[in-house]
Amino acid sequence: MTYRAPVADIAFALKHAAGLKTALAEGLYGDLDEDTVDSILEEAGKFAGDVIAPLNRVGDTFGTPFKDGQVTTPPGWKEAYTAWAAAGWNGLASPADFGGQDLPQAVNAACIEMWNAASMAFGIGPVLTMAAVDALHAYGSDDLKRKYLEKLISGEWMGTMQLTEPQAGSDVGALRTKAERAGDGTYRITGSKIFITYGEHDLTSNIIHFVLARLPDAPPGTKGISLFLVPKIMADGTRNDVRAHSVEHKMGIHASPTCTMVYGDNGGATGYLIGQEHKGMLCMFTMMNRARLAVGLQGVAIAERAMQQAVAYARERKQMGHAIIDYPDVKRMALTMRALTAAARAICYATGVALDRSLRGKDEATRQQAHERCSLLTPVAKAFSTDIGIEVASLGVQVHGGMGFIEETGAAQHYRDARIAAIYEGTNGIQAIDLVTRKLPLNGGATVAAYIGELRETVKAVKASNTPAFGDTTARLTEAIDALERTTQWLLARKSSPEAQAGATPYLRMFGNAAGGVMLAGQALVALRDGNGAARTALARFFAENIAVQASGLERSVIDGAQSITDAEAALAE
Numbered sequence: 001m002t003y004r005a006p007v008a009d010i011a012f013a014l015k016h017a018a019g020l021k022t023a024l025a026e027g028l029y030g031d032l033d034e035d036t037v038d039s040i041l042e043e044a045g046k047f048a049g050d051v052i053a054p055l056n057r058v059g060d061t062f063g064t065p066f067k068d069g070q071v072t073t074p075p076g077w078k079e080a081y082t083a084w085a086a087a088g089w090n091g092l093a094s095p096a097d098f099g100g101q102d103l104p105q106a107v108n109a110a111c112i113e114m115w116n117a118a119s120m121a122f123g124i125g126p127v128l129t130m131a132a133v134d135a136l137h138a139y140g141s142d143d144l145k146r147k148y149l150e151k152l153i154s155g156e157w158m159g160t161m162q163l164t165e166p167q168a169g170s171d172v173g174a175l176r177t178k179a180e181r182a183g184d185g186t187y188r189i190t191g192s193k194i195f196i197t198y199g200e201h202d203l204t205s206n207i208i209h210f211v212l213a214r215l216p217d218a219p220p221g222t223k224g225i226s227l228f229l230v231p232k233i234m235a236d237g238t239r240n241d242v243r244a245h246s247v248e249h250k251m252g253i254h255a256s257p258t259c260t261m262v263y264g265d266n267g268g269a270t271g272y273l274i275g276q277e278h279k280g281m282l283c284m285f286t287m288m289n290r291a292r293l294a295v296g297l298q299g300v301a302i303a304e305r306a307m308q309q310a311v312a313y314a315r316e317r318k319q320m321g322h323a324i325i326d327y328p329d330v331k332r333m334a335l336t337m338r339a340l341t342a343a344a345r346a347i348c349y350a351t352g353v354a355l356d357r358s359l360r361g362k363d364e365a366t367r368q369q370a371h372e373r374c375s376l377l378t379p380v381a382k383a384f385s386t387d388i389g390i391e392v393a394s395l396g397v398q399v400h401g402g403m404g405f406i407e408e409t410g411a412a413q414h415y416r417d418a419r420i421a422a423i424y425e426g427t428n429g430i431q432a433i434d435l436v437t438r439k440l441p442l443n444g445g446a447t448v449a450a451y452i453g454e455l456r457e458t459v460k461a462v463k464a465s466n467t468p469a470f471g472d473t474t475a476r477l478t479e480a481i482d483a484l485e486r487t488t489q490w491l492l493a494r495k496s497s498p499e500a501q502a503g504a505t506p507y508l509r510m511f512g513n514a515a516g517g518v519m520l521a522g523q524a525l526v527a528l529r530d531g532n533g534a535a536r537t538a539l540a541r542f543f544a545e546n547i548a549v550q551a552s553g554l555e556r557s558v559i560d561g562a563q564s565i566t567d568a569e570a571a572l573a574e
Contacts (some may be wrong), residue, residue: 004049005044007045014349016523017350018350023106029104029360040103049118053119055076057413071247081204127294136149157205159208160199160208161287175214177214196258198256198259200243208229210228210229230271242261245259296381297348300344302393303341306337314399330399346523358374380508383508431508436500436503452488459481470540477514479552484551499566506554520543
């Protein structure tokens, strides 16, 4: 089964769960209106389904052959990318002064979901180019912007993000790639990087690498890292001193070339400083945070793709005279897949609207408040959604039964592809620790308190509707919010202690369940008011009564289970 973008669900979540409708009414996006947004989403859905999705299986089987330093992308890949870029999709949310369309980040987020649902291996490449554009536009010199932004925004060139080294992993401060001042305003970069997505390929004539490196006089750790723009091809047409050494053989996303990169075979690659010396992490975090939201959207995307295929199969597959979708346990799996996918989508889109408000708000105070909201939600969007992607893809295999374990059905590919998203752009454990130790304390805890307060207001509105079809939705969601609030206070009192870090992962899941469940209920309430809310109400009820109820166990895991982790050395001694 191929992929068809759920444009109506995407538009509804974007407008009503994420708050885009309110933002449009407030004039946050100028004269942009709902009809235009709907048209954009419709066209994106068509391109994703008609052009990209048919290439997904081809890409998985063909991979990215590597020979003599060159990567060959799968058949049809370059033609699809060229058409995609020519249609303007790469520059959807990019600044207009360099050829972008300056549309909302939230709308771009919805499109990113569709590109990645059609083919995750295709969708991840442009995501990094978009993140590179954001970093260069925010911190690059006027000269660098003039030379590189327009071609990156148009998609004529692609960008990469290069942090990871073999000895460093998630400890970016331990990187060894060196930068030497050349005396002419440029720098010479030497060293190597691993796991570089689209580090080499044949889709574009040039690749612009964004590389973290350390100057000789740099202080240790992350405070001594600088960010450099390193083009594959120089302005005079000569090849820079950078090459792909190899391509990794991966579990999934086979059509995305993951490269080991080498700098300095012949004295050092020419690089250009972005921002200030020793301040590269500030610039890179702009790229990383945008990429983290995009990776969260990959989780939503692969969940949607797996769910569509599994539900279609369950409706067609007969067992003992009935379609297997009629059996309660299969129905439970299908509902779980649909509910988790919708909840993760709502969280990611809400993060996108918060990002827009942080950039477009009418005054500094409004922008700062939105920035804190975006900061709070980003680790949840990344980690919750990519965990969901894995779980939903796994359920998709289970719904298929033995056929799910056979590659030809495609269910196995979704599972393989999904698995990486919980690892890259900061593992989900790192995201959870970031949430607990850095994001909960924002503004003295007021940011998370305000968010929890908004969740309560939505539940109150659902309760006030007196709709029998909601069943025990409000009671179960209230319990989940109560547990979230208690656990939040417990963690805030312990700041960055080992106990707080030990409970970070179950806390993030509790946060995602509560937020996602409330958003689904809120969407259902809007749909009921419009006279067509039966399906959304049933889904919100399922989530509240079957998933949000995990809150009490997660609370115990965070609070009562922390010491069993911190004191568990004996259990791991052998």
